[in-house]
Amino acid sequence: MTTAAMDALLADPHGFSATLRASGPAHRLTLPDGSPVWLLTRYADVRAALADPRLSLDKRNSAGGWAGFSLPPRLDANLLNMDAPDHTRIRRLVAPVFTPRRVEALRPRIERTANDLLDRLAAADTDADLVSGYATPLSIATICDVLGLPDADVDQMRAWTNTLMSPPPDDPKAPARAVMAIERFLVDLIHRKRAEISRKGAERSSGEAGRASGEAGDDLLTAMITARDADDRLSEEELTSLAFLTLFAGYENSINLIGNCVLALLRHPHLLDDVRDDAGLRRAAIDETLRHEPAAQLSIRRFAREDLAYGPVTIPKGATVLLSLAAANRDPSVVDDPDAFRLRRPSAPHLGLGHGPHHCLGAALAILETDVAVGELLRRHPRLTLAEPSGGPAWRRSFRSRSLSALRVALKG
Numbered sequence: 483m484t485t486a487a488m489d490a491l492l493a494d495p496h497g498f499s500a501t502l503r504a505s506g507p508a509h510r511l512t513l514p515d516g517s518p519v520w521l522l523t524r525y526a527d528v529r530a531a532l533a534d535p536r537l538s539l540d541k542r543n544s545a546g547g548w549a550g551f552s553l554p555p556r557l558d559a560n561l562l563n564m565d566a567p568d569h570t571r572i573r574r575l576v577a578p579v580f581t582p583r584r585v586e587a588l589r590p591r592i593e594r595t596a597n598d599l600l601d602r603l604a605a606a607d608t609d610a611d612l613v614s615g616y617a618t619p620l621s622i623a624t625i626c627d628v629l630g631l632p633d634a635d636v637d638q639m640r641a642w643t644n645t646l647m648s649p650p651p652d653d654p655k656a657p658a659r660a661v662m663a664i665e666r667f668l669v670d671l672i673h674r675k676r677a678e679i680s681r682k683g684a685e686r687s688s689g690e691a692g693r694a695s696g697e698a699g700d701d702l703l704t705a706m707i708t709a710r711d712a713d714d715r716l717s718e719e720e721l722t723s724l725a726f727l728t729l730f731a732g733y734e735n736s737i738n739l740i741g742n743c744v745l746a747l748l749r750h751p752h753l754l755d756d757v758r759d760d761a762g763l764r765r766a767a768i769d770e771t772l773r774h775e776p777a778a779q780l781s782i783r784r785f786a787r788e789d790l791a792y793g794p795v796t797i798p799k800g801a802t803v804l805l806s807l808a809a810a811n812r813d814p815s816v817v818d819d820p821d822a823f824r825l826r827r828p829s830a831p832h833l834g835l836g837h838g839p840h841h842c843l844g845a846a847l848a849i850l851e852t853d854v855a856v857g858e859l860l861r862r863h864p865r866l867t868l869a870e871p872s873g874g875p876a877w878r879r880s881f882r883s884r885s886l887s888a889l890r891v892a893l894k895g
Contacts, residue, residue, distance in 0.1 A: 491881055495779060496821065499523055499809035507792040514881070519783070519802045523809035525816040525833070527792055528781075531805050533838030537784035540565050544785045545800025552658065554665050560723035562782045566839065572720060573843060575709055576728065579628060579702050585846040588624065592851060595623045596858040604862070604893060609869040612889045617740040617855065618733070624851055625732030629725075630701025631671070636729065639667060643730050647885075648878040668722050668729075675703050676711070702728065732844055736851040738777030738885040739768070743852055744859065745875055745889055746771050746823050748868045753825060758860040761853075766825040768852050772834030773811045774823050777885045781805040781836065807833045808884065863893045 491498045502509050503523040512518050522528050531537055541563060561569055578584065599619055603610045610616070618640060619633070626633050645660040706724055710716040716724065747753055747767060757764050783802050790797045797803060811832045812820035818827070835842040842848070860866065868875075869892040876888040 492877075492879060495808060495884060496812060499806055500812065502806075503809050503813060506795065508795040508797060517802065519804050520797045521804045521806055522792065523806045523813075525810040525813035525831075528805045528807065528810035529833060529837055531784070531803070532781060532833065532836060532840065535565075536787045536790060537803055538565050538787050539563055539569070539782060539784055539840070541785070543787055543800065544802060545798075553661060556665055556669065556719050556722040557661065557726045558723060559717065559719040560727040561840075561843070562727065569839065572716070572724060575706065575715060576702065576724065577843065579705075580844050580846055582846045585850050588627065588847075589850060589854060591627060592620070592624055592854045593858060595620055596854050597862070600858060600862050609890050609892050612744055612859075612891055613737065613741050613886050614888065616859070617737045617744075617889075620855055621733040621736035621740070621851060624736065624847070625729060628701065628732065628847070629703045629729065630675070631703065635671060636733070639664065639729065640733065642667075643734060644878075647734075647883055648880040648887075651879075664726065665722075668725055672703075672707065672722060672725060676707055679704055679707060728844075731842075732847070735777065735842065735844060735848045738883065739771065739848050739852045740855045741886040741889050742775045742777060742884070743768055743771040743856055744891075745868075745886065746775060747856070747860075748866065748891070750823055751867075754860060754864075754866075756825070757856070758864065761857070763825055764853055764857055765849070767856070768849055769832070770823055770825055770827070770830065771852075773817070773830055773832030775884055776807050776811060776832070776834035777883050778834070778836075779806065779808040779884050780882055781807055782840070807836075865894055867892045 502521065507522065507524055507527055509521045509523070510518065511521055522531055539562060561573060564572065596616075599616050603615050622636050622640065623633050626636055642660040642664050645656050649657050703725060706716065706721055706728075710718065710721040747757060753763075753767070757767050781804065783804055786797050786799050786801050786803055788799050790803075811817070811834060814820050817830050824830075835845045835848075869890045871890070875886055875890075878885050878887045
């Protein structure tokens with residue numbers, strides 16, 4: 483991808499994708515870091531590829547042309563780099579925490595957090611940035627609740643992962659420094675959590691002290707450490723990598739979905755009253771956001787296990803393949819008038835949360851957080867309007883994601 487092509491993508495990602503989608507099923511591009519890739523853009527091809535075992539997430543199936551994130555082993559053994567059976571084994575460990583019923587039990591706590599944050603925004607009596615002042619602390623508080631962590635532990639993590647997702651163009655070494663910092667942070671976090679589990683276990687065995695101080699906890703990080711230390715179902719690298727992915731994806735997906743959904747609704751103010759008063763339409767707005775403006779523009783990269791044919795194009799064995807979820811979601815062969823944001827469509831399939839064995843594990847949590855965040859925001863501030871600078875909302879500079887770095891609103895209209 484040339485500099486001009488990158489600029490075109492960032493300026494008009496959907497127009498750029500539409501041009502590629504119309505001109506052929508697969509395209510050979512070069513990413514800004516020099517990596518050669520093949521890109522699929524049509525809905526049928528992308529959906530099939532997401533579940534195709536001939537496309538591997540394991541980097542050992544790469545012919546060597548992929549750069550991407552350079553992660554140390556303690557962060558690299560995660561679900562986004564694995565195929566079955568390892569992927570199945572590790573996903574099965576955490577999947578019970580993210581079932582719709584378990585997630586729905588978090589609603590009261592998420593509602594309390596949302597309203598506490600809205601109280602702070604209202605007290606400031608100025609325009610508010612919903613990304614930094616609402617979506618981010620809400621999402622971080624929720625995933626910390628799931629994992630059993632103090633919010634303060636994770637604030638710095640957000641800055642580091644921002645650097646990975648949107649590297650500063652004038653500091654090429656920034657991503658490597660961020661990765662090193664994340665690794666140190668997670669190793670220390672797991673060490674402290676282990677010490678807490680050991681201390682509470684000792685208190686339980688001493689009788690009264692144990693009853694006074696409570697149990698070791700049923701949070702996800704405790705369960706993951708127990709799976710490693712007591713049950714031997716994880717290696718140490720898998721444990722650290724799973725903590726990294728759960729934490730990062732647990733807040734990143736929710737922050738971006740909340741921001742993109744609020745922006746879409748404020749750009750279509752005639753929908754606000756309906757969404758405020760109708761929970762079904764609020765869920766329709768979330769689904770339409772996942773279709774119309776998915777934060778994950780591209781799926782995680784895959785590697786061809788064999789030569790793969792897409793129409794007249796053959797992708798060679800070992801090549802890196804990217805799947806454009808955003809382009810697929812706006813494929814006119816699947817969705818009528820795909821560039822319009824509508825809540826009452828007869829049918830609008832989308833791949834905003836993936837498909838197949840790697841379908842987003844935290845989908846139910848991200849949807850619940852967005853439902854609460856949007857519902858409480860519109861209930862508390864019925865005259866909410868955009869307060870954009872002349873250049874429009876602030877999007878992060880990234881070809882991987884379509885996510886807001888800021889979203890300024892006027893709470894009182």
